[in-house]
Amino acid sequence: MEYKKLLEETGAILHGHFLLSSGLHSDSYVQCAKIFKYPWYAEDLGYELSVKISKYGPDCVVSPAIGGIIIGYEVARHLNVPFLFAERDDDGVIKFRREFDPSNFKNIVVVEDVITTGKSTNEVIDLVEESRSRVICTSAIVNRGSIDQIRGMPVISLISLPLVSYTREECPLCKKGIPLVRPGTRKIKENMS
Numbered sequence: 001m002e003y004k005k006l007l008e009e010t011g012a013i014l015h016g017h018f019l020l021s022s023g024l025h026s027d028s029y030v031q032c033a034k035i036f037k038y039p040w041y042a043e044d045l046g047y048e049l050s051v052k053i054s055k056y057g058p059d060c061v062v063s064p065a066i067g068g069i070i071i072g073y074e075v076a077r078h079l080n081v082p083f084l085f086a087e088r089d090d091d092g093v094i095k096f097r098r099e100f101d102p103s104n105f106k107n108i109v110v111v112e113d114v115i116t117t118g119k120s121t122n123e124v125i126d127l128v129e130e131s132r133s134r135v136i137c138t139s140a141i142v143n144r145g146s147i148d149q150i151r152g153m154p155v156i157s158l159i160s161l162p163l164v165s166y167t168r169e170e171c172p173l174c175k176k177g178i179p180l181v182r183p184g185t186r187k188i189k190e191n192m193s
């Protein structure tokens, strides 16, 4: 499967002028929900990731909600292991709810849709380690950070799409006067239509 083509064809790569959560600006943004609109693609991508992950012998998949849930579930399904997700509370702190308990598992893989700085993955690793369990590798469909390790663990991905980002001062898109949008807001939908 040509993954990058799939991202383009499903509209998962948005082109424009985006304000990232880091405060930096970028000309592209990846929204995997656009691929997951087609369950067969989610299944294929989950399978492809599970093939790459299986050699680490994971016994559980953990994903951060919401972005990681669909792909994490698909990876777990192909690996035939349980799946848990962690979610942010109103204060933005990531936690396990619903009596999800990773402490019964010893070889956990963290699966996300997109990995950029690895912030969410790091938060999930902290959470798993607090429960005296262990993460053995991390994974995402798209790696935007050109990072191949997080805390000494491999980052397994299907697509490498290094993020080009700028500070506001040096941003060429600002200089051209292109409206800045925050991904996930209505503004993007307006731009897409």
Ligand SMILES: [Zn+2]
Pocket (backbone or CB within 6 Å): 017, 025, 026, 168, 171, 172, 173, 174, 175, 180
């Ligand atoms: Zn800008």
